Amino acid sequence: MPAADLATFEDRFSRAARGVRARLLLRRMTAGAAVGLVAGAAAAGALWSIRAGELRPWSAALGLLGALAGAAVALRRRWTDEEVALFLDARLGAGEAIVTALEARRSEADRGGPRGTILRAAAEALSRADRRALRVRWLERWYGAGALAAAGVAWASLAPLPPEPPAPPAPPGAEIVRLPGLLGLEKIEALETLGGRDAAQEERLRGLAAEARKLRADLARGVERRDAQARVARLRDDLAAERLRLGDRANRPGREAAVGKLAERQLSGAAKALGDGDLAEFDREMQKLANQQEAESRRAAREALEEAARAAREKGAEALARALEAQRELFAKREASAQALRELARELDGKLSDEARRDLEEFGRSGDPEAQRRLAESLGKALEGLDADERRRLAERLEQRMEGSGGSGASPMTREQLEELARRLRTPEGRAELEEQLRELARPEASPDAQRERGLGEAERGGAEAERGLGGVPMPGGGTSGGGEEPGRGGSERGSPGAGPSPSGGDPSAPGGPGSRKDHGRGAHGGETPRVDGREVRSKASGRLGGGAPLHGATTGRAPARAGETAEQAGSGALGEVGPGEVEGMDRSEVPEEYREHVGRYFQP
Amino acid sequence: MSDDATSFPARLERASAATRALRDAIGQMIVGQVAVVDQVLWALLGGGHVLLEGAPGLGKTLLVKTLASALDLSFSRIQFTPDLMPSDVTGTNVLVLGGAAGGAGRFELHRGPIFGQVVLADEINRATPKTQSALLEAMAEHAVTIAGTRHPLEEPFFVLATQNPIEMEGTYPLPEAQLDRFLLKVVIPDPTEDELTAILERTTAHAVALPSRILGRDDVLALRALCRDVAVAEPVTRYAARLVSASSPDAPGASDLVKRALRYGAGVRGGQALVLAAKAVALLEGRAQVAFSDVQRVAAPVLRHRLIRSFEGEADGVTTDAVVASLVGGVPARPEGVERALQGR
Structure with missing residues (x-):
């Protein structure tokens, strides 16, 4: 009987357990499929949004995967x-007979024990059971999300794809430009003919020219605009650095010493020009000094140049020292030329026009090279106007002056100069040579450094021009400013234009504007701004930016200095250079006079 | 015939009939209090002792006297008072002088009331702890030691102690460790209006005779043996163990209420009492195995006097019955997956 009870229980329990487990499997598969379909709907939506149309139906496979995972x-x-058994006991209310029977079936049959009773009770509970009561619920309310997700997958698979988004705009400057004839680069290429102060500078200038040539070639083939703009900007940076090289860390002490020496000799104009690093202006100032009539002034200028060159060399500014020595050699040559002009003018005194006389007067007073040019031209015209007798008499007077001087030096010209001048006047070839020489004097020779300075300025302007040609707005360069003390080259009635290359580039027909604080302006200042006829204030400046020479001292390029650096730390690069306003800044400062030397020594680099 | 008589179903049938008759007999004397009667029977079948707690006049003594009468066991009653001595409970050796012949005297054991089979320890909390301990030792050991001699008590030995919860002056509350000796602590509720009406009618008329013998000593011992034979499945035992573990505030999974309101949980004796009392419940229900519901039914009377409240619990007025209810409600009987599947019906 117990064996029969056991078999009955085993049989009924096995059947019931199979049913329960099957429903559990179904429940988990359904749950997995629902989760998979929800994930599939999300995937289909994502695929739809990225327009991967052909992959959308496959997202339904996630439901199948979910079912398999379940x-x-x-x-x-x-x-x-x-x-x-515990589940069945709870469902059937069997009082844990089934789970107890599971343990009892493993125990040995005992006569008075409860085993048989338990097995029988469990079997009876299982036999009484309603099959529906044994079912594990396999559908949950949230499985409906799976059905909705399936519908979502279908919708996302069948829905038309969203339109293509507009292509992202190309980054600015990424377009290819082909500009074989970009203006301005030729001025940089011309640097290789300029010649350097030394081999290193010559090498640098050739490098700049080569880079400009290479950029021109690349532009002819086609290059990204931003790349071309960056290369032009680098060229401009290098040009600005080259112009400021005399004021760099190595040359700065020497330049300050040289400026000091010039200032000691009251050569303020030359000192300021050298302090600004403006060698062209410095050359002009020295030309003025060489043209001066007073020998004492010229001697002082010569000595100042010698002292400045010596001081620069002592401070290690070898390049500057050489430049000053070259200036000194040129100074002697100019001095002689100016003397010759004056001597000839004196001999031709009766033949000179009123304009030539004014030029002679101005030449003697200011030594202005422009006055020198006009005087030389007037002398040439006067020579052309002399007949043969007058020229002979002129030669004789020159010989008498030569004999009268007896080489004693009473004449400002040397004996050899007078002999040469007389000889030329006697022969037609000599006259032609003399006229040619006067024409040469009308074009005063600039110093090599001044020529180089002008060449670099031209190159910088060329760089700005090239930058504009590439569509960029050029930063102001560090070019040489106009003289600033005199009116610009406008067509003023007096026609005493500023000597420097004026950035204004004015219309010759327009009235000249005021040139400096000393010039209160003689031109017309009338005019008015036309009324803007519009509904709102919206205007666009159409003036040329940076059309003239760049402002001097403007910072260009990248600054190597870092935030937090102190004044004790010598800078390098453009920002580290001393500015013109800093020269003798200690003397102008509010530091009490008795402490200025001490404080100055502290800040001396 | 004998095979049938000794088989488990036959024993179970006899036990059901006997307990049914016992219930009916007690029911004739006691109005209502069905749950109290059942709980006393659980203790009787489980071989434990009962601490009855209730207000005066709720029939505690009558219940015990009725039970003793129906069981045909020797009954003794000890009225605990503060001057009661341990020897008054256990008995003592007295010197008996020689007879007329003038022989030598000898000591004779005068057995105390503890030597009864059904002992009513009335108002146990009125005696001093020393006297209480004499009783509690007998309850644990089923034996007493008098003058160095150990005297086993006659089985079945069944103590029913009463105590009055509302009168605290001049009482000595039982120490928690000794409360553990009681299988159940039965709280006698106040009668309902109908029950009270019936009580008044019944007690104000002529006295009713106590029931005659229904179960003898051997019957009680057989019932106790049968109770031990009731099977308990391992998940049910584990459930009882989880309940006991969850009552410890130091247990990892203890609830916030347990941590806050309890100082000590039920110990091993509590678990043993749970299973034993659950077996008695199953036996009274005529089942050969214990169900989860049996454990849940006995949880309150088994555990309420074994849980020791913390100061915070006492201050907040958290009763041990409330803690037991939270344990029964919070500890799942079945594995989590099965519970989930059942809830999903």
């Missing part, structure tokens, strides 16, 4: 017999 989970977490 089956795997169900098999992995398959209920044990004990768990099934």
